[in-house]
Amino acid sequence: MSRRSAFVNWRVYILAIVAYSGVFVFGFDTSLAGGVIALPGFENDFLGGQPASAQVLSLVVSVLQAGAFVGALSAAPISEFLGRRNSLVVASLIFVCGAAVQTAATNDIVWIYCGRAVSGVGVGAMTMLAPTYVAESAPANVRGRITGIFQVIVVLGVAISYWITYGVNLNIPVSSAQWRIPIAFQFVPVGIMLIFLPFCKESPRWLARKGRVEQSLLNLAWLRNTALTSTKLQDEFASILASVKHEREGRGNFRECFEKGNRIRFVIAFILFALQQFSGQNSVSYYAPEVFSSIGMPSTTSALLASGVYGIVKLLSTLAFLFIGIEQLGRRRSLVYGVAWMGIMFFIIGALLRTHPPGAQQEVSNWSIGMAVALYIYVLPYSFSIGPIPWVYCSEIFGNSIRHYGVAWAAATQWLFNFIITKITPTLEQRLSGGTLFFMFGSINLLTAVFCFFLPETKGVSLEEMDVIFGYVSREQRQRDVLRVATNLQHGALSGPDGGRHLFESRPGSASTYEGHRLDTLYEDPEVGGKEGEGEGAVAL
Template sequence: MSFLLKKIVHNEAMKSDPKEIYGWRVYLLACSACCGGMLFGMDSGIIGGVLTMDPFQKKYGLYNKPADDTANLNANIVSTLQAGCFAGALAASPVSDRWGRRPALLISAALAIVGTVMQAAASGKLAVMYIGRFITGVGVGAASMVNPLYVSENAPRAIRGGLTGLYQFFIVSGIMLAFWINYGSLLHIRGTAMYVVPLALQALPAVLLFIGMYLCNESPRWLAKQDRWEESKATLCKVRALPENHPYIEEEFRDIKIQLDNERELIGGSGIWDLQREMWTIPGNRKRAIITIILMICQQMTGTNAINYYAPQIFQNLGVVGNATNLFATGVYGIVKTVACGVFLVFVADSLGRRRSLLWTSVAQALAMLYIGLYVRIAPPEEGKPVPAAGYVALVCIFLFAAAFQFGWGPVCWIYVSEIPTARLRSLNVAFGAATQWLFNFVVARAVPSMLVTMGSNGYGTYIFFAVFCFSMGVFVWFFIPETKGLSLEKMDELFGVSTVVSPKAYDPERGSIQKSDQEKNETGATSTTIERV
């Protein structure tokens, strides 16, 4: 495994790392946690197809209604999940900080299972459907916040991007499975079971997440934050598959201890208001928080979830007729996303880097969306007529957009926001990022049905709107996003201009803290001094 990785991943950190740390254990841990991503993917992918099924429309009063009324009801059903996700992402931060990353993921899985059961059993009652999707959303949102955090805190630095990006791979895998579950249900199931079976299958990844996290360890960095140093080191040794006295373990554990002590000297309190003050009053921390929020806004404003949620309707607008054909095209779209994301994680994530991935995919996504918008505006598809050659190019652009998103703005945003925060603020920072992502996910899910109806013929203005946003995102990355490839989590403070003047020689391994001599205290002050480089 180590030899293969060194051939694929061009990363300086791997040259000095022991091969044992790239064993099966760290990959199994990441995959177990990333079932939370599959949960989100299946929830978002299944609902789009279910909304187009005749038995569902008849059962929930959507059949033969005016286009505006149907669009509003569809938007309400879809976006209720995002409302729950927003609440779950914010609530997960204090839970994961107080009780741990692992218990937070277990709770997320349990909530998602309960909400999924309610959706499948709603039987035409919109109120029950809304409540079930909201509860599922709380579980999905909490998992989306804790999952990248948990994986990044366990991952070796050289492959942290790939392992954290697995979250996005599991999302698109869930979307792909959802699309084909919908297609199979449409072909082979009749009656209300046609939509009940897909809704019930949303619980599968939640069950896998619960079982996987029950068998996994807690994050060694979270244990260190709780001053459970022996457990932290034992867990680190287990995850890295190295003995306690190995130089790599000693170095990584020493970096964890030094950073935590530096942070505690910088601001002694650990309450929510202390952390908020630390995040927003120190320029380097504030810069990271703002970058996190903007990246997550941009991720949603690419328009990717407009396609995920409403792919059948979008394919119909491009001239693809028939519900079965639409769902088949949607299934192919899911395959493209999954394959592209897998290629990115294996060959690109820790080689090309975060910054360049975001830059080139911004342009690629914008060009794909712009062509679709111009095609729908200039030569809109006509009912009863075959799709012209330009229309097939537009369909290809949908698939090219999906592939480009998986090479940049899909996985890289989750990688970046989970690795740049300082240790004390990592949970809070990722919570802000996840909550922002879900808030704008909600905005997109709620707005797109109306946009497709009102923004020009066949909604051409919708695609142009997202194209303009994609171009502007590239400008933002060019000026404000530094590269983090190959850096340890403990080096992020230095990259963003926040460090503490502490001599590494003053570290006391017995006490797990930094001891300063009288001379050092006179030179640096009674407490640590913060250096701002931004």
């Protein structure tokens, strides 16, 4: 990534960080429960001083996923009505209500269940809204990197949840404060998003679909940090409007989901996220203290420390991939190589558990350390494949008219199987002992590599071109529509009372026919003079 490219796109990077601040609680909340429930303070307040049973553990962890499933599906129609940015605000407020209930809970664990369910609705909505918002705002050449920040923020949440739990267990006396501090920390990232989100621009693609063509172009120019007269900007905008034209000729948004070229995208999203959840990563992540205990780290402190190191390794490897590899390797190759490596590592861990099972000793053995290191190595390929790529891939493969449905479907699928895997993991750990559980996950990962080999590559492809790749519209028709819109942008008014429909006419109409601005009269910084080029002639908004 060149310094100039990073500088030009700095506004999109800031938008992504703000929009994804709320998604921090996705990683934080889902990983937090497994550690918090093992704290002596939580056990004293809610479990009568006894360790949590497998049923209580799975319920505390998975009830959030159930709420998130509802939130992800509900977010699609809300975002279509309110827009991406305003819908994120609503989702954040829902989450805050659930977090407040959890923090204020006393003695009765039902309040923890209820609070996590409500928070889950907000988290699920944010996992649908944030990737959609960012993908619709990011330029094609760095969209994978910018959209992939989603996974960095999620992994950061996972890592911090481990270390906060480890810290309070080590330094806070056994009391309610032990578990209230980690839970109350959830307010910080969501608060940051609520403060800065009003300063971000709405998705230009959503605005174009709503007929607010002029504002759409202004927002696009602001995000690209370039002049309205930039040829590159006008080409991108013409492509967006051409996609809107095809949508308006369709038979309705929801029915479009079942048309040729769209059905396959929903199938891919479903399978990809189902395989992600059964890759074994979430079982390790959510129940990390229990997993590390099962491979020979019996004390709570040792298991929590190993979990914290695991989170750090995951964070650093994800950061390295997004800023070095995702735009170089592409989506398909990263997935194939990554999940194959993951499968091999799980077979190694399973073999070590089979041949050198942990004993009853209190000290950590060398073989247990070796298995922990193998888990750390396993998380490296996860961080450049099935971890971040499904969120990037599914936020970009859907057309503008169905993206809110597509990403909602993808997020709901993730939460559905997330719920299932977290419910069954404690039982699987008990029944599939001696490395069998790791053999199962390893086999699934090798099958996933075969599936990913046949996925279309989307690196560097514009969102509008996805319709061509998946056969929803022919390349010739899309090129004709883009040319028509581009011509009319130069000869006709930019916006009018018809919501921009005049831009799709075969012949450009007279500029005086429509109300609104022409492209060459939109306000720009007079000192810059509207020079063409990246980073020049910035729109004065």
